[in-house]
Amino acid sequence: MSVDEVILVTGAAKGIGLATVKRLAAQGASVILNVHHEIEAADWQALTAEYPRLTQLVGDVSDDQTAADLIETVMTNFGRLDGLVNNAGVTHDQLLTRLHAEDFMSVIQTNLLGTFNMTKYALKVMQRQRQGAIVNVASVVGLHGNIGQANYAASKAGIIGLTKTTAKEAARRQVRCNAVAPGMITTAMTAQLNDRVTAAALSDIPLKRFGTPDEIAQAIDFLLHQPYLTGQVLTVDGGMTI
Template identity: 55%
Template sequence: MLKGKNVIVTGAAKGIGKAIALAFAKEGCNIVLNYHSHLDEETVKEIEDYGVICKPVQGDVSDFAFAADMIKEVKKELGSIDVLVNNAGITKDMLLMRMTEEQFDDVINTNLKGTFNMIRHVSNVMLKQRSGAIINMASVVGINGNIGQANYAASKAGIIGLTKSTAKELASRGITCNAIAPGYVETDMTAVLKEDVQNAILSAIPLKRGGKVEDIARAVVFLAENDYITGQVLNVDGGMVM
């Protein structure tokens, strides 16, 4: 069903984004692999080993003009954009009363505005195609909030609202838009947490374990395949939020 489709994944250099790119490549999709600062050449090779095209694109999705240029170039080179996965995101955690304006703005600009920028420009392509799937990376923190992550929680809650509005606006042209809300996922970002912090998080998860990046990737592929699901937030969290 997905074989031969063209997929853009933002923030795909490592972690969840890389796993998503590899999952789509395994399905036979061509991958546009967006990254911000550094990309291991081995990642491109891993994707190409599935016999698909891998087009690396360096740039910051929070830049409105960059997002427009990337979409335009991909459309010109590949002919269509069938799936957009908005995965690019950052954290700059700090207690609310100590959080700087810069820390708040940086997280909102990358996570929320970056997602808007990509949707804004890809929608023109998908509307003309009368098809497409958009999957945005939210978080359980955007549903429940979290101490020390007011900026991150606000950005992810905003993504949920953006997802539902996009789904309503684009549905008449056969375009779906959904969000994934990961819980505690084992990545380089979570590996630096102190053991007692990790244990406290795991104790709050009914399945008593962290998620793998592949768990998130499989959920993204599922939403891309199913064209009768739209406007939904799928929690992939081991039962943290229920």
């Protein structure tokens, strides 16, 4: 990694996004955190005390104009964009026959449309630079489906297709695009699972534990900086999908 890198991470307030921010910032990058709601002042002060090269931008990536404005702000302030991590995501789990259309679309809009919006505007910049890397956060659910997550699985499967298409289109200008597909990771989402669901999930994982946000951040870092890797989906799931 070059210490003058500029990297934008969406969904960066907590979990995988925040772990990725910290990892990249610790290596000297200027990292822009896109968040849906402003981080609490005390938390932001503590974060920037440890990692002074952070910038916070509030905005909903599912809105096209907001996505354009986010990229424009980065370019105005930094003059370049070396990396984009599309991590913003939500869930609204329900069995397919009970899932309302608006709840299906709300997940698609944040997860898939948001990734598309940010990729579109970042790619225009990176193609002009003739360098850059995009990492999309997908999920093993997008590869194999999951009961009660039709909307989430559809959004993540869409991200995988978007990743591969972006990689093919972007390669001619030396821009790369890859995806990471986490399995069961210890985040606020998995903290809501009851003991029965947690035990069932652990029984399917050969390593017999959930992953950590830091372990996914490590994979994202790798995908951002491996110069001959594009169009790939890196599954990080403790062996769950073997």
